[in-house]
Amino acid sequence: MGASMNRQPGPGLVLATTLPLLAAACILPSGLDGGLSPLLAGGLPLAWATVLALFLCASSRGLMAALGAALPFSAYALAAFAVRPLAPWVAVLAGTSLAALAWSRTARPRAGKLETGRPRADRPEASRPLADRPRTDGGAGRGWRLHLAAVTLFGAVPGFAPAFLGFPLAGAAISALSASLALLVLAGRRR
Amino acid sequence: MRRFLAAIACMAMGLSLSAQAAAQTATDAPARAIISLDSGRPGRFVAWAFNYATISGRDGFSGPARLYGGSADGTRLVLFETRLSRVESIRVCFYAWPDLSELFFEGLDAGGAALSASLRLRPGSPDPESARLQALPFSYRRMPPGGRPRSVSAVWLEDGGLEMASRRALSVLFAPGRRPAALVALALWTAASVSAAFYHKRKRAGIGAGWPAQAEGAATPDMSAGTGGSATPGRPRGPEHPPSRPMAVSVSHKTICAATCAAACVAACVAAGILGAAKAELYSVYVAADPATRAAGAPSGAESRVANAGLPPGLQPGADGGRILILESVQKGSYTLHSWKAAENGLASGSGGSEAGAVAGGLYFMALRSPLEAAVPVSAFDGFRRVRFKVPPLVVTGMDGHPVIAASAIAASAISQVWGLP
Numbered sequence: 001m002g003a004s005m006n007r008q009p010g011p012g013l014v015l016a017t018t019l020p021l022l023a024a025a026c027i028l029p030s031g032l033d034g035g036l037s038p039l040l041a042g043g044l045p046l047a048w049a050t051v052l053a054l055f056l057c058a059s060s061r062g063l064m065a066a067l068g069a070a071l072p073f074s075a076y077a078l079a080a081f082a083v084r085p086l087a088p089w090v091a092v093l094a095g096t097s098l099a100a101l102a103w104s105r106t107a108r109p110r111a112g113k114l115e116t117g118r119p120r121a122d123r124p125e126a127s128r129p130l131a132d133r134p135r136t137d138g139g140a141g142r143g144w145r146l147h148l149a150a151v152t153l154f155g156a157v158p159g160f161a162p163a164f165l166g167f168p169l170a171g172a173a174i175s176a177l178s179a180s181l182a183l184l185v186l187a188g189r190r191r
Numbered sequence: 192m193r194r195f196l197a198a199i200a201c202m203a204m205g206l207s208l209s210a211q212a213a214a215q216t217a218t219d220a221p222a223r224a225i226i227s228l229d230s231g232r233p234g235r236f237v238a239w240a241f242n243y244a245t246i247s248g249r250d251g252f253s254g255p256a257r258l259y260g261g262s263a264d265g266t267r268l269v270l271f272e273t274r275l276s277r278v279e280s281i282r283v284c285f286y287a288w289p290d291l292s293e294l295f296f297e298g299l300d301a302g303g304a305a306l307s308a309s310l311r312l313r314p315g316s317p318d319p320e321s322a323r324l325q326a327l328p329f330s331y332r333r334m335p336p337g338g339r340p341r342s343v344s345a346v347w348l349e350d351g352g353l354e355m356a357s358r359r360a361l362s363v364l365f366a367p368g369r370r371p372a373a374l375v376a377l378a379l380w381t382a383a384s385v386s387a388a389f390y391h392k393r394k395r396a397g398i399g400a401g402w403p404a405q406a407e408g409a410a411t412p413d414m415s416a417g418t419g420g421s422a423t424p425g426r427p428r429g430p431e432h433p434p435s436r437p438m439a440v441s442v443s444h445k446t447i448c449a450a451t452c453a454a455a456c457v458a459a460c461v462a463a464g465i466l467g468a469a470k471a472e473l474y475s476v477y478v479a480a481d482p483a484t485r486a487a488g489a490p491s492g493a494e495s496r497v498a499n500a501g502l503p504p505g506l507q508p509g510a511d512g513g514r515i516l517i518l519e520s521v522q523k524g525s526y527t528l529h530s531w532k533a534a535e536n537g538l539a540s541g542s543g544g545s546e547a548g549a550v551a552g553g554l555y556f557m558a559l560r561s562p563l564e565a566a567v568p569v570s571a572f573d574g575f576r577r578v579r580f581k582v583p584p585l586v587v588t589g590m591d592g593h594p595v596i597a598a599s600a601i602a603a604s605a606i607s608q609v610w611g612l613p
Contacts, residue, residue, distance in 0.1 A: 008395065011385050011389045013388070014387075015388075018381040022378060025373075025374060025377055026369075029334070029335075029369065030368055030467070031560065032334070033332070033334060033562060035563050035598065068452065068456050069384045071460050072376075072377060072456070072463040075460040075467070076463040076464065076466075077467075079463070079469065080468070081469070082563070083562070083564075083598070
């Protein structure tokens, strides 16, 4: 059960991400009477994708697949419902998504919960990052999902906070910094 | 001697303090400018219409500038707003209503000093048109979920009076509709992304044809979880399949797939953004003002049955026939004009406020939906003698320098309602 929660992203995840968003785009009118905040309009599809990825496929690859599938819907929502100008808010959404993805790659399960022993060369998981390796203890699957969700939020929130307060460019800059820190952590682990 | 010196010191201190106060006063008090209405008569304006004025100052203008309008009851609204770059005078456009009693201007001169002006307005003499517009009702709106009907019965629209006509127009006719091109693009992206996920899953499972065999011990990141290092079905292993650079082929194929997916995602985002961009819309429907004029111009029974054949049951006219209003959508640059006009031979006729299908004594009920950016110019209302806005609109300067009605604020959730006299 725990291993099935951490399977590779498949068509089911992409379908579950895109189909409800497509249905919402068809149901909603092409424009509203008032403009929405760009964070709300563009962020809702990405938030939906993130929640679904963490629930159905708790891995950084699943998160990447879900966010990638939801991006065009986020672009449509920004163009149809969000007040102008859009450029700073697009930068914020892109930055926070990248930061969340980068930090999700750094998530590692608790020591002792993976298979013990040296990684064998013939095992495909040996070459995969820790964040994508399957877990063998089904009882800790929910714990791993919560851990991955916490790390993902840790990467996304610093960029969202100033944007939410009305400083989108500052949010984009902080997201870039957060993503860089995550990449630094990943590079340090590989040495 | 000491007393004399102390007196001199006190006088000098007093003089310096008064000089500083005078300088501070001179700095704080804004310079003056002059507001001149284009009507030619001092303080006279045209009520229920857009008016123009020129604001001139000795040192010119720069930076942000605002024109406020004050009513007799003390309310103050921003009527015009712009941002200037060193001009000698400003030409402002503002909407006036009968209760408008004063205009205030605030801005900066070319040197950056504060600038202000005010003008007392004189109420015009009462006229029947103004009284008629004053009495017109506005209604509420329930955002219509569907699309715009192609035709509508005038009898259905006008049954119940002007207030009911405005409510029906807002809740049924004035709909944003759908943008099929954007929805098709999103549907194609959904299909493509799901297909790509299926292909990726099959490739991981080793079912895809033409994939080079993997030598035992060579790590493949794409293999599905839990399968370990055992041979997957369909993949031959052994010395008859020598591993000629398996890792290089794996990495390049993976890179190509990733690059293709990223490029497709970017293309889909651009297409969805362009096709889904919301345009401002101006809706207009002709409403007969009184029952007598509603009867005028009604087609014969046979003509009305033919014209009404495509109408849904709720919009079918009664047995006595009635005028049919047909939708005509025209692209007007930065906005789209959707107007329902009386049909002649099944086609919408006329344009703007004067049309062959309009009956004398009628009104136009309009709504302006521009939530995202200023797009509807003031010139869109040139075909009307008088227009009555539910809320006086804010006029800004468009990209081409002409006055444009500002976009609605987020909190206002406004669709601007307007009655127009052609």
